[in-house]
Amino acid sequence: MHHNRLWMLSLTTIVFLAACSQPVTAPVVESLDPTLPSPAVASTLPSLDSQPTSLPPANSPEPPAATAIQPTLPPTVAADTPTPVGLAFVKMEVPVTGVATLDITANIIRLSPDFTVDPGPDLYVILSGANNLSLDFQSFSRTVIDTPILYLGALASTSGEQTYTIPAGTGLAQFNTVVVWCKTYSVAFAAAPLR
Numbered sequence: 001m002h003h004n005r006l007w008m009l010s011l012t013t014i015v016f017l018a019a020c021s022q023p024v025t026a027p028v029v030e031s032l033d034p035t036l037p038s039p040a041v042a043s044t045l046p047s048l049d050s051q052p053t054s055l056p057p058a059n060s061p062e063p064p065a066a067t068a069i070q071p072t073l074p075p076t077v078a079a080d081t082p083t084p085v086g087l088a089f090v091k092m093e094v095p096v097t098g099v100a101t102l103d104i105t106a107n108i109i110r111l112s113p114d115f116t117v118d119p120g121p122d123l124y125v126i127l128s129g130a131n132n133l134s135l136d137f138q139s140f141s142r143t144v145i146d147t148p149i150l151y152l153g154a155l156a157s158t159s160g161e162q163t164y165t166i167p168a169g170t171g172l173a174q175f176n177t178v179v180v181w182c183k184t185y186s187v188a189f190a191a192a193p194l195r
Contacts, residue, residue, distance in 0.1 A: 086112055089192040092137035093182075094118035096190035100178040107168065109152060109178055113161040122184040123155040125164050131176035133191055141188045144181070148174045155180060 086099035098115030109125065117123075129147025130140060152164035166172070172194070180189040 086110075087193045087195075089115070089117075089180075089190045090133045092140055092179075092188040092190050094120065094189045096180070100192035100194075102172075102178075102194050104172070107166045109164045109166065111160075111162045111164075115161065116159040117155075117180050117190050119158045120182050120189055122182055123158075123189065124181045124183050125152045125155055126150060126179050126181045127152065127166070127170075127172075127175040127194070128177045128179045128181075128191070129174055130179070130188075130191070131193070133177070133193065137188055140191065141186060144179060144188055145186055150175065 086101035088099050089096040094117060096115075096117045098112040101110045101112070103110060109127075111125075126144075127148075127150040128144045129149075130143040132140065132143065135143065150167075150170065152166065156162045176194055177191045178194060179191045181187075182189055
């Protein structure tokens with residue numbers, strides 16, 4: 001009986017020692033996390049303990065600092081700068097052709113190259129507050145007299161391109177038409193809308 005116990009104890013010790021001397025390998029488990037490398041890839045990664053294969057010399061200059069590159073944007077045009085648009089003259093007392101253009105950026109009124117009007121005495125180019133171009137010339141002329149008037153200058157010619165300067169600081173909101181105006185008789189020869 002004592003011999004059997006000794007034999008069992010010896011057998012248990014042998015099994016235990018044999019189990020302890022076997023190398024233990026962990027089972028390979030595929031990772032469910034896609035951000036972690038698979039075991040095959042992980043075996044090719046350098047260990048955290050490894051040193052870089054080559055280091056720059058201690059006295060090497062610092063690399064140049066990164067420079068931010070600013071994108072080049074195309075130049076923009078101010079949204080509130082209107083493009084000059086010419087508007088046709090309308091016959092009042094006499095026949096007329098051509099257009100008048102208000103150029104706010106240059107502060108001028110420009111009469112087109114095809115501008116023609118019948119000659120008359122004491123003709124001026126004016127800005128007027130009158131706005132109803134469907135009136136007959138007498139009614140329109142009375143309206144011109146009753147609204148704000150700004151004389152830009154004597155009509156330079158009864159035909160061809162010409163420009164008239166609008167004085168700086170003029171409030172254009174009060175004016176609606178460009179008028180070829182006979183000052184002597186207070187009669188509108190022709191008119192064109194400003195806008």
